Amino acid sequence: MTILEKSCSKLSCLIKEKVVGIDNEKMEIINYGLYLIITDNIKTLITLVIAYFLGVFKYVVLTMICIAVLRVNSGGVHAKTFFGCLIANNIIIYSITYLSIYLHNINKIVITAILLPICLLILYLYAPSDHENKPVVSKKQIKRLRVTSFSVLFGEYLIAYLFFSQSISNIIMFSTFSVAIAMMPITYKITKNKHSDFNF
Numbered sequence: 001m002t003i004l005e006k007s008c009s010k011l012s013c014l015i016k017e018k019v020v021g022i023d024n025e026k027m028e029i030i031n032y033g034l035y036l037i038i039t040d041n042i043k044t045l046i047t048l049v050i051a052y053f054l055g056v057f058k059y060v061v062l063t064m065i066c067i068a069v070l071r072v073n074s075g076g077v078h079a080k081t082f083f084g085c086l087i088a089n090n091i092i093i094y095s096i097t098y099l100s101i102y103l104h105n106i107n108k109i110v111i112t113a114i115l116l117p118i119c120l121l122i123l124y125l126y127a128p129s130d131h132e133n134k135p136v137v138s139k140k141q142i143k144r145l146r147v148t149s150f151s152v153l154f155g156e157y158l159i160a161y162l163f164f165s166q167s168i169s170n171i172i173m174f175s176t177f178s179v180a181i182a183m184m185p186i187t188y189k190i191t192k193n194k195h196s197d198f199n200f
Contacts (some may be wrong), residue, residue, distance in 0.1 A: 004082075008034045043086050047093060059097045059171060066156060066175035067093070074149040075129035075136075076182030092178050100170030108161055108169050115177050120181040123149050129183035135196030148180055162187040 012031035016022040022030070028037055044064070051060035080084035103111075128145035130136040136145065153176055160172035188194070 002082075004038060005035065008038065024034070029035050039082050040084075040113045043082075043089060046086065046166055047090055050090070051097075056094075056097050056101075059101065060093055061165070062168065063093050063096050063100075063171050063175055066172050067179055070149065070152045070156065070176055070179045071182070073152060074123060074183055075131065075134070075145070076179060077187050077191045078131055078133065086183045094173060096178060098173045100174055101167050103147045103170055104165075106166070106170075108166060109172060111173050112157060112161060115173050116153075119153055119176050119180045120150075122183055123153060126185070129188075130196050132194045132196050137196075 008031050011034060015030055016024075016027045016101065047060065047064070051057045059158055079088045097130050122145075127149045128136055128142060136142055157171050160169040164172070
């Protein structure tokens with residue numbers, strides 16, 4: 001058990017002692033939630049510090065936002081460890097950032113014509129793509145997440161096409177593509193991720 005896991009466990013036990021009605025099951029949920037919140041903040045901070053020193057801070061922030069807004073609704077794979085997640089996230093984020101800057105001369109229409117149909121097809125086939133640790137638990141939730149996923153996707157492409165420079169537009173569009181790839185069954189298989197066991 002890592003230092004962070006031990007700290008979260010101690011904090012969860014303290015919450016259980018101080019708050020009435022917290023049983024062992026609820027304590028485990030609290031412990032897992034604390035761990036996710038703390039590790040996500042640490043990973044975000046590391047990524048942003050690196051971005052600042054590389055001089056691409058605003059691009060990286062935009063990439064992270066674009067990925068998060070779509071991914072929270074559409075789902076996708078997750079790395080199994082803290083360092084695995086940190087490394088994978090940074091590879092994806094910085095690949096998108098630098099590729100978007102490098103391809104600043106390509107017309108928006110070309111990138112949209114290539115990426116948007118692919119993203120639409122993947123979302124149609126697989127959204128929402130849940131995970132065993134973040135299950136989709138009802139048909140109502142599926143419908144809501146699907147509608148929101150398509151709305152966000154169209155919204156991001158519309159914003160990218162109408163309002164921003166090519167580099168910024170590229171970041172928005174490439175971010176949606178990275179989320180779509182994370183939803184595909186082959187990506188689940190390669191990363192040894194699993195969907196939840198809920199059946200409807």
